[in-house]
Every structure is written in structure tokens, then in C-alpha cells.
Amino acid sequence: MSDYFPAELQSAILQKLPVKSLIRFTTVCKSWRSIITSPNFIQSHLSEGKNHTQILLKRFDQTDEREHFSLLNLVAENGALSVNSSSHLEFPVKSRTACSPIVGCCDGVVCLLETCSARSSPKDVILWNPSIRTHLVLPTPTINPKESHMVVLGFGSDANHAHHKVVRLVYKPNDFGAEVFSVKTRSWRRLSGGVGVALRALKTGYCQAYCQAFLNGVVHWLALNPVDRRASFLAFDVGDEVFGEVMLPDCLASECLKMLCIFVIGESLGVVKYNKGYESWDVWAMKEYRVKESWTKMYTVEVSARVVGFRNSGEALLALRSLGLVVYNLKTKQMQSEDLGIYGCTMLFYVDNYVESLLLL
Template identity: 35%
Template sequence: MSDFLPQEIIHRILLHLPVKSLIRSTLVCKSWKSLIKCPDFIESHLSTTIVSNDEKDSHLLLLSASSEDGHTRHQHHSLRWDSPEFGAHSMLPTPVIYLENKPVSDLGVVGTCNGLVCLEIDRTGTGSDPMPVLIWNPSIRRVVMVPKPPLCSISTDDNRYTTLGFGYAAHSNDYKILRVVTDVTTNVDYDSIDEIFGVVNFADDDRLITTFVQVYSLASGSWKSLSDSVVPLDLKGGGNEDFVFVNDTLHKLEARFNEDEDEGEYYNDEDMVIRTFNLSTEEFGEMMGPEALEQGRCSIARYGDSLAFGDHYDNGLRDRGCDIWVMRQYGVAESWTKLFKIYVDPARIHGFKRCGDVVLEKKISFGQSRLTSYNPNKKQYSDLGTVGHSYYFMDSFIESLVLLDHCNAISYQVAGA
């Protein structure tokens, strides 16, 4: 084909091929391999795929779950069609890494963007030693091992609570990981401390609570610590809420830190705020949720290019459920609009499909849950045929070539292969 078609036509044809076909095409000749691994081609192919998927309405969702077999934990990652039917597309074999010459495949999802998935080994959020983190492209089976961040703590205890967020900074064409760590040190000897790292949330004779923030850049391959002056006083690591990535920005629902003469300093679960971190500017901010909420049991999720807010309530067996609000115009608090009410037993909002259906996770037993879909127009629930695992992550996914040109990306082995 290279002998009969102009290079421009070949380039245009390759741009419209799926990822698997392009990987095979790198074996055709050196010129094709060089073209397909070119950063400009990888970026153009991603843009072309996004437009093509919109035209064909062929979108995918990454669905992740965990299960336990005795003392062994397993991760399950699959792709589903983002459609009312929620049909299965493919399984994604978990990459295997080696720590101290032992294979590790218990890798939970932190977040996903542009075909990349951020994985970490320990999803409990506690522990004194930073756990290994990977950036994974399952479509081309390549992975980058993220270096361990510098230790920024005085504590020798295991009372450390960590939250990670992952997303894309369009301004610098870079993928970044946000790491928020809250350290609880007991029996503090202040006279022996030369320097306190991070923002001091609370301090007395018995406890010192500090929070520090680090950012990893895939482009530079390194971590950096943010200045204490830009870290909010009531920011904290850990908790049950994960970061939600929308519009270059990570979002997390948090309780405000209050000072009260009678109660002292404490986190107020009745005063919630959506904490934001812009990956391009690396600045923190905040958004207000809808007004007139009961608060206490709230959650946020990505809704298209904006945010959805779930206000959970439980007033007895006959009156329990969740009010769903959507921010119609991203960043405008006045645009919060109540869409519908779900009358179900308390269930976690797992995410939203493009058609507007909300996906709910309901616990069946310890370590097992079921996903159901609710259509607000028909007011009908549908069983998605997902049972037997504990589901914890769902977000949109697009197959891409990102990492194909990365110098530190390596091919990996597949669990069980």
C-alpha cells in the first residue's frame, strides 16, 4: 500500500484504525512503526477516536470489582458498553508486578482518563509506607511504575491516611496523580522535632495531625510537594470518598474543619464542601453543593462533563432513598438542579450512563454486591447481571495509544498467563 498511496492518505487511514490493528501495523515496516509511535500521531488518534465514538454512539465503561478467595484478594476489571443494555465488551487481564521477587496482581483502580488507568496495591488508605502505584494502558498492555514519593512525615506509627486522585492536565498535556496524606502522631515530643511537614490540622500534648500534598507528573516522571500555603487547612487524606475527575479538575466531598468554644476543633459532617484541585494550575478551590440538603450522607459522581450530587436520607422503612441533583453548568453553584428521587434501600451511587440512567450498588453480603440501573423517565429498575463481587469503580473509558511512546513504559505479564 505504501507504494501506491501518498503518505498523507496512509496517515489518514491509520488514524481511523482501532488500537489493536495499529499495534499489529507497527510490524509492517519501520516507517509505519515510527509514525504510529509519534507523539503527534498518538494525540491525533485519541482525538479522532473520541469524535468517532460520539458519532457512532459506541462508548465504553470501565467496571472494577474485587473478590476474596480465602486470604487471597483478586481484582476484576472489565469493559461494558455504555448503553441501556450495559452489554459486556471485554475483560481486562490485570498486570502483574514483582515486589521482592513476589508477583503482585491485587491492583485497585484510583481513576481513569484517555485510556490510562491509575492502579494502587492497597485500597484501604492506611499504612505508614507508601504503596506502589502504576499507570496502566490495558489496550496496548503497557505500564509505568510510578516511583515512591519522598517521605514527608515525622510519624513512625501506622496512623497515616492516604487518598489518591488521577487525571489529565490539558494545558500541559500531562497526566498527574494527586496524593493527600494525613498523618496522626501520638505522644509528640515537640522539642525533638526539627521541622513539621505539611499543614497542622490539630495539635495538643497528645496528638499532632498534619496533612501534606504531593503531585506526580507522568511527563517529568517525578513527585513534588506543594507548599503549605496553598493547602487548605481542613483538607485531609483517607475517608470513603474517592476523587472524581471532571474538566481538568479533581473533586472530593469533605467535611469542613470547625472551631467551637464548647466542642473544640472537629470535622463537621453537617457542613460539607466539594473540594477541588485543578491539575493544570495545581491550585485548590471549592464548590458548594445544592442548597437545602439534609447533608450527612452525601456523595458526588461524574455526570457527563459535569457533576452529580446524591443526597441520601433514611426516615424509616417507608421513607428512604436518594435525591439526585446535577450541576447543569459546570462551576456554577446556581445551576444545581434536582433531577429525580430514588426510592430504594440505602445504596451507593456507582455512576451514570450516557443515557441518563443511574447505576446503583447494593450490598448483598460481606464482600458481595449487585449493580442495578434506574431509568428516571420510565421509573424502572433493571438488574445488570452483576453479582458475586464487590464493585467499587465505574467510569467512562476510551481505547488509546497513550504510553506507546513513553520511555519508561514496559510491557507486562498477564495474571494467570
């Protein structure tokens, strides 16, 4: 049949297969292997997969004192979300620490920090594609000042999802350096010139969680303007490798950074602002990207909870001390009465929207 089965049709069919089948089918013949492993195919397969979003979950289990990774399929029934299926993900590196902070997740690849060997200090940066069970330990970065410094990391891709990069910001008391690791070249490269904006990105936010938001080819961090002490977003365009600023509305800019958390909510940049005592919180979204006036307060929730993340469809996933992970229903404006059956340490939950991909194959 292949005699009359044109290559572009074969490729169109292959694009609709899940990654596990695709990797198995690299053994069909050499030409299928080269189709499946080609950057163009990997890129178009990724856009096919955008409709099948899962939730990547990391939780810390107090009983065995370890972190567990899994992928969840959530389904809505009678207006309530529940876990349809969940698959455990085997973490590829023998963990030496109880905690592997996640920098971010983009196109099926998770960027996280882990101590891979007894020598590695600071922690190694790892890119991990759990759906194809591949990982990459990044080489030692080039900017390693002797004096005290702070490192902020970001992970994302350009707007076409063709180039995936880790960006590393190194803040010294009076100096700043930045370098980029490209998945394509598998090496670090220093960025000449400074940030161009005075903002200082924040390493971690509320609950010590890493706080970046990747949207439309741009990595965003919550940041502080050292001159007027106002809160803002530092933005890094992954394709052009240019820094910029995304402004917060005045009422959020004057807030204490500890009360703010950055998120992607649906297709927008968002902020959760915790109110005094953390007894309630407001959800804000920037309706039109980079239009400061379009920031809108969406809703306020009067529940003492940590907001862990948002599904693509907009629902917030909350961690409650007594209940584990709970969904906030946007229609009823209430917390779902039943939890998702996912328990762990409230402060150490991580969730993100996840699509499988062949990146790093």
C-alpha cells in the same frame, strides 16, 4: 501507493484504528512506528475514540475471593440496557491483596493501589492501560512523614488531555504537603505552597470507595471545611496545578459527609445524597460548572442500593445485594427489571466510563 499517499492522510486513517491494530502496525515500518508513538498522534487518537465509550468494571467475586476487571459494551434495546460484549482484562501485577482500590480512570488509564512487593508499604500507586496491556509502578513518593498522616490521591489530565498526572495530598495533624507525579517526566515533584483553601479532602466516602471526580481538566474530591464543618469540593486544576473550591448548595453542605458521594454525571459534577437509613437517595447535578446556584436535584430513587457510577448518557448503575448490577432508567424513572448479569460483592463494585488509548505506550 505511499509515493502519492501523503503522510497526513496516512495519519488520518491510522487515527481511526483501534489500539490493538495500531500497536501491531508499529511493525509495518519505522515511520509508522514513530507516527503511532508520537505524543501528538496519541492525543488526537484519544479524541477520535471519545465516541466509543465502554464501561470499565471491577467486581469482587465471592466464589474465588478475587477481583476481576473487564470492559463492557452496553447496548440499548427496547429502552433497556444490556451487555453486548464483555472482555476480561488481565491485571498485570500479581495481586498480593484481595483488593486493589481504584483512585480514578482517565483517558484509558486506570490509577490504582496495589501491593507489588512484600516490602511495599504503603501500597504502590500503579498506572495501568489495560487496552495496550502496559502498566507503570510509580516510584516512591517524596513526602513520607514519620508521624501519623493521611494520604489522598487524585488522577487526571489537563484540559487538553496532553499531560496526565497523579496528585498526592499528605495531611499531617498541623501540616499539609502535596506532590505531583507527571507521566511525561515519570517523576514526583513537590508543590510549593499550601492548598490555599482550608478544605480537607476526604480519602474515601461511603463504602470506603475512593472518591474523586475528574472533569474538564480538574480533579475534585469531597472535602470538609474544618472551621465550619461544612461539606464542599476541593478542586485541583491538573494543568495549572492550582487548588480551588467548588461549592455545594447549602442543603448538601450541611449534610453529614458519610451520606454524600461525588460523581461525574454526563458532563456535570454530581452528588448522590443517601437519605436516612440508606433506603432512598437523591441525585444532584451542577448544571453549570462552578455556579453554585445551578445545583439541581434531578431525581429521588426509593430503593436501597449503592450507586456505583453513571454512564456518560446519565443512567445510574446500581449495586443491589440480591441482584448484582442494575440500571436505573432515566425515562421510565424506574429500575430496569432485569439485571445486567454481573454479580459480586455490592460494596466492592467499581464502574467508570472508559475509552481506549495509547497512553503509556
